[in-house]
Amino acid sequence: MLRLQQIKLPLDHKEIDIYNKIKKELRIVDETKFSYKIVKKSIDARKKNDIRIVYTVDIKIKNEGRILKNKKIRSVSLVSSKKYKFPNKNTDLNNRPIIIGSGPAGLFCGLILAENGYLPIILERGKDMDSRIKDVEQFVLTAKLSTESNIQFGEGGAGTFSDGKLNTLVKDKFLRNKKVLEEFVECGAPEEILYYNKPHIGTDYLRKVVKNIRNKIIELGGDVRFNSKVTSLMVDNDSIAGVIINDDEKILSDKIILAIGHSARDTFSMLKDNKILIEKKPFAIGVRIEHPQELINKAQYGNSYENKNLPVADYKLTHHCKNGRGVYSFCMCPGGYVVNASSEENRVVTNGMSNYLRDAENANSALLVNVTPMDFPEDDVLAGVAFQRKWEELAFMAAGSNYNIPVQKSIDFINNRISTEVGKVKPSLQDNASLADLNECLPYYVCDAIKEGIAAFDNKIKGFGLDDAILSGVETRSSSPIRIIRNKDFESNIKGLYPCGEGAGYAGGIMSAAMDGIKVAEAVTSK
Template sequence: MLRITELKLPLDHTEAMLSATIIGRLGISPEQLNGYTIFRQGNDARKRAAILLVYTLDVSLSNEAEVLARFHADPHILPTPDTTYRFVGQAPSNLSERPIIIGMGPCGLFVGLILAQMGFKPLILERGKEVRERTKDTFGLWRKRVFNPESNVQFGEGGAGTFSDGKLYTQIKDPNHYGRKVLTEFVKAGAPAEILRVSKPHIGTFRLVSMVEQMRASIEALGGEIRFQCRVDDLAISDGQVQGVTLASGETLRSRHIVCAVGHSARDTFAMLYERGVYIEAKPFSVGLRIEHPQSLIDTCRFGAAAGHPLLGAADYKLVHHCQNGRSVYSFCMCPGGTVVAATSEAGHVVTNGMSQYSRNERNANSGIVVGITPETDYPGHPLAGIALQRQLEAHAFVLGGGTYDAPGQLVGDFLAQRPSTTFGSVLPSYTPGVHLGDLSTALPDYAITAIREALPAFGKKIKGFAMDDALLTGVETRTSSPIRIKRNGDYQSINTKGLYPAGEGAGYAGGILSAAVDGIKVAEAVALAMLRNE
């Protein structure tokens, strides 16, 4: 098989046109084409009047060697890579120790799954509830303003990614094709098979719930154990080697191989690790606001007359602006046809995030509009200072929203004119419990407000209507990524605590479902190899 990339055809092409284009691109006769499969399909909408579909194809030929030799200098015609996942080892039947995984978000889930598939029978500890009970608690905040600090958008089976757009694409380098393993496991668990070929795959919350349950069942069937409502409150370390964990219940569990995959909101766990001497450093992250527009506006601006075409779906966008004050403002976690959701993990705080269902058919598009910040200039002096800044902004947002878990909001026109908003315009908020209109000028540091005020009109030059007066801003967005990094060495262990494997987004090594899951596979392999050496 050979792989052709960047093959472009008109939006409404026929299958015969695709075959003819392959034949023409390779300079072969029709008889030499045995068949093809679509590895990836995306679109090129830079010219709205002539939107193209862009293919990556795996092609079977009768004269493959001759064609590859003829195109040896062409980067878009290469042998099809082997994406088969191969395990690094298999646990012995008399394994003397079980690895412990703290956290069951995308990263912890894949650490557990891969270790279970290799026979290591992992023990997964999750502070929150199983996913369906967790969903009830999350809806309790959204619908009734009842908040559960241990079971919410951030904590519980599936992690923060369960209540998101379910995006399954990433910009990480993946030479070992671990991302393919992740997508394949998701399809086995019930995801639509199309995620294996579309350029920007997504699933949506409702499908993620059942998938997470199926993956849990797979881990348990392979001998793994999962305990819910088991918060880890302490870590036992002796002579620089981790020895086990202590749960909130007081129970102690022994293991010399512990994966910390707690997600970016486990602030109490970060504090505990710091107190135990685990090396932690502050890292950059971003803060900002959520913005909502009519999805129809985004569709029209991106796709023109082709808006609504079934092959295109709901349009997204990606924007960045470099401001005069030295800050960068960019769109983050854009959710086409989605909703803004309450995402706090602490009482008396307000945090926003975005979520979409698989259909992406809600009336509004939403995205974070966020400003990059760094520990050197914005929260110096302590590795956990970024967490303190997050808490300060979230607590103030709670006050601005009226102290009821409503989010503070302001129309874009009023935000730019520096006047409070009093009534909604044509864009109605999707955030529940509700949005309390007012003035967002104090919701973020002055440098961030100044930067966003400069960026919105600039974005309006790229997407007509982006800075429309009735577009709605909601605050605050603070959980863009972890504000800390638990530094690790080449074998994925903490640089000063042997046997502790910092993993995923919370440890500072991922950003999103797919990259967190890929990091989980890498960490699982490292744990397996270390345990096999010990055995």
């Protein structure tokens, strides 16, 4: 099979144009039959007056050798179709493996184990998807927070209420990435995620996909249990022996995977009490910023911004500040919403979310500033958690102590004053937001970096420094504040206990967490 890269076509091209372009590039002059499959699709918008769609395609054709020998044909190579292969099919385990958490890491660890006959048990502290959605909707309407069923906790993990981005920078010679995407498609995601350069499925598709993965695990003999919070570990001679659920029920196993999320702070404390080795790690905090999506589209696409063949525009921005901090955009949600992602009483935290169509009025993104253990120097390994809580509590109070989110116009944030009204940009939280001064909700060095970053980003995206842009705070859960130490075999200092995914400090998004879950499934069955 041949792979042809850099097929560039105008925005309004038709499908037959791809076929004809392949014929031209491969110099096929006769009626030789061939078929092709798109393996990558991206947008080249560097020239605003000539935006192109760029394809990579795999081609089945006779006489491949003749084409490869033609030195005039560029960007073509010989490839073979490969799939992910589980390496440990014949390993026996003494007990059914237990997975704590049903986020991407836990689900894909469980799926791989179930597909290979290991009958995993997944324990999720929160509720099933449908019940969880009802609890989140109830929180929006009544401000009554469920600390076990919210945007952070429940089936699918925190990523369920997000933009559903499926891209990652993790190198992947073992095809775990491909395995994850193929499973998403099999479970209901659009097939385009297999070849889009920046694939996403939105929170609406993601909810359906997560439920289908759960059902697949159960069909393969696994168990998925909700409202099952692991409150303690059973340890015998530095080896794991089982778990205690809801301070009552015991389940024995010598293989336990810690696929907890980055907000499982009470579980972090439990692990510390059980002498599990944990270390502080850097993370980032900041705010969400909202602009009109049309402004971002115009800035990125120029006069072509209304072309229906263009995806909703996004951005990725970074800046090194004078105070030595880095400020950057994170989890950018085109045509999305800012949401209240609180999970603890008397604290508020924001996140971003989009549906598949990304058709809401505003674009939003986190603007984050890196913080390090030097910013929370206490000896306690959970000092980063205390640091997060401090700013979440201040945000809660700044907005009226009623679970509203504090919001502020960009110009007022820059000038250290409370906004008296919103302007042209309406906060997507609307009735669940209160005007406040976000300078009071974050460290001064974070605020200084964000202000400098907004000015720098305005030079990259015209209009980013819009006076009426809305800031919401605080964003503190971009990644875990701890890392649970694991060795080259993926085990913690307790034999048989496998830290995994984002909460354990080894991933940063849906795809990297899912891939880490697959790696841990391989490690669990390698002995």
